[in-house]
Amino acid sequence: MQRAKTIDRPVLARLTFPPLSMLKEERWLIGSHILVALLALFPGILMGPFQAFSRSPGFVAMFPEWEIPVFSFYYQALTVHGVMNALFFTVLFIVGHAYFVMQRSLQRPLWKPGLAWLAFVVMIAGLLATAYAIMIEGRSSVLYTFYTPLTAQPWFYLGLTLLIVGTWMAATNLFMTYAGWKRDNPGKRCPLAVFGVMSNFLMWCFATTSVALLMFSMLIPASFGWIEKTDPQLARILFWFFGHPLVYFWLFPAYISWYTMLPAQAGGRLFSQLLGRVAFLMLAIFSLPVGVHHLLADPGISQVAKFVHTVLTFVVIVPSLLTAFNIGAALERAGRQHGATRRLDWLWKQDWKNPVVTAQIGGLFMFIFGGFSGMIHASFTLNIALHNTSWVPAHFHMTLASAVMLTYIGMLYWFVPLLRGRVLWSRTAALAQVATWVGGMILFGHGMGAAGVGGVIRRTDLANAPYFGDETALAFQKASVWLNTTAIGGGLLLISVILLYTNLVGTLFFSRKPLTENQVPISTEGDTRLPLWLENWWMWLGVMIILAAMAWGPLLVDEEILFNAPITGPTGLPMR
């Protein structure tokens, strides 16, 4: 029975992908994900520099009448920035990228293309609902962490829930595509990129259960008025159970690109296939028992749990350090191909004229600062000096907004040309974009970090704070020079954003030269020397569940679940 079924399957299932264009099967679906992701990003990314300007005493002194355009209410702009950049852009991009990797690496169509479109429609509905709640309805300025009892309008939560449901549908499609490939290719090892996608979506599906629980048990009923009280501490626990895996969900496509594409794009070869897989698995598994490092200042969580999660956070640094070696070695090989002969000259003898490579190396470079700044404020003892200061956004602008985003940009510089079948509109503009991004983010990150050490708090409308122009507020005045350098960084980043979007729109509509150079190295083979149990996903899911239960279970014991905080609207007034 089973045998008869498998006989004709390979004939149906194989696709041959042209290296310099996309098949009909991928162009519309993947193109839609990438382009809608970029549309969602646009309002969000613009708000970033504007907030940096509005927090700078120097800028405000120069332009006292200036306001953030469109969203002049600071916290609305901040909500747009967080929700659009970190949630909608990333998720849509990651799902589109996962479809691409899966189809090309396994050389077969998705399990159910119709389901992929349905998932897309669900996510778009989510995007529209949340965007409406934040930008038009306007009473949803609760930031992208939406901590209850501050409560937004129902569309805000419904939209985010739809986004998550869409990713579950996408994950089902990816898992079934993999299972089909596995059935047709018994005993084969999947390509490393597919291994990364599988690790990422397995982690994601498990981690999102807690945020779904949060949505359905508290946030949605509260915003509709079906319940009047919530439990803020439990909500924060549920949020950060999901919150740290979310961070790695963003990071995974960047890792996949660094491991499976960058070595070939830069002209080298990956050092170790095995440790690539180990890094992916560690990243997925150890993202789960570390989330309390976001809650080190919370009153309802014991010091013991806080210490345990800090130490486990150090474990999750291991895959990043393994990556530093593996990718570093690949880049050394690439550098030697480009004429490097001395010990360290491979560091600068790279293919800097290729924006695909330059952007990714820029991302890797920024990840050094991102990693170390994260180790510092995730530490049990140091967090107390930095928690909720602008050090925290400094950190995730080195990771998410630099390492991840620059790598995504590097990918966009081949994705969009491949979609269109034309070369990138302007290489020079792309290189200038990468340079201004790196420079801008260094100024921004250093400024925010230094201001944070000086005691400037994060996500606060400083321009309207009573101490902003107060000469007697000595600590703030001392730190405010760094807010000015932050604004200069913001200015560079604004230029970078304009260059990025102009170039991508130019590639779509005005680029005339057909694509001739293959910038998209796809490996369709897995290393046959690797043990097959590495791909035992049920086992890894079991490990995740056990580790998560051990790390988070004790927290619930500490918690006298109260459910007694009355909900409040962002204006500070009771909701009803």
Next chain:
Amino acid sequence: MHIDKLERFWMLAIAVVIGSLSAVLLVTAFLFEVRLPTPYEQFDPAEIEETEFAEPGVRHMGGNKYHVHVLAQTWFFTPDEIRIPRGAEVTFFVTSKDVTHGFFIEEHNVNLMLLPGHVARITTHFQKPGTYKILCHEYCGSGHHTMVADLIVEAPSDSDSDEEK
């Protein structure tokens, strides 16, 4: 499963670094008595009038010890001015009446999240006289940035003239 010699060396280095960082953390936490908030007291926020937060403020506990109860709500702290003599051992008990707030004293290691129903507690000393801002560092609605209080650390000479509670 082949792992290159260089890479093995690197993995060993990683293990050593991570191990020593964890050890340093443990040692410094004990050595410098770094204490993070830990579950202390929980109550129903509706019954806040029956707790010590009905009358927030500074209480002299005898000797060099002070207890300070602070109540946070949108968008102010009660009391909004706290006077403490230099060098005293001060324990803060802080909670929120409504949404999530923060309690951050600039230039000092006081950094708490405030949640309704939970009492956040921390003990510290203030060695340098001066006026320090207490800031709410968690977004708590449209007036969040106006949520500021003052902590005044008084040198012994001028605290004599003030009446002590």
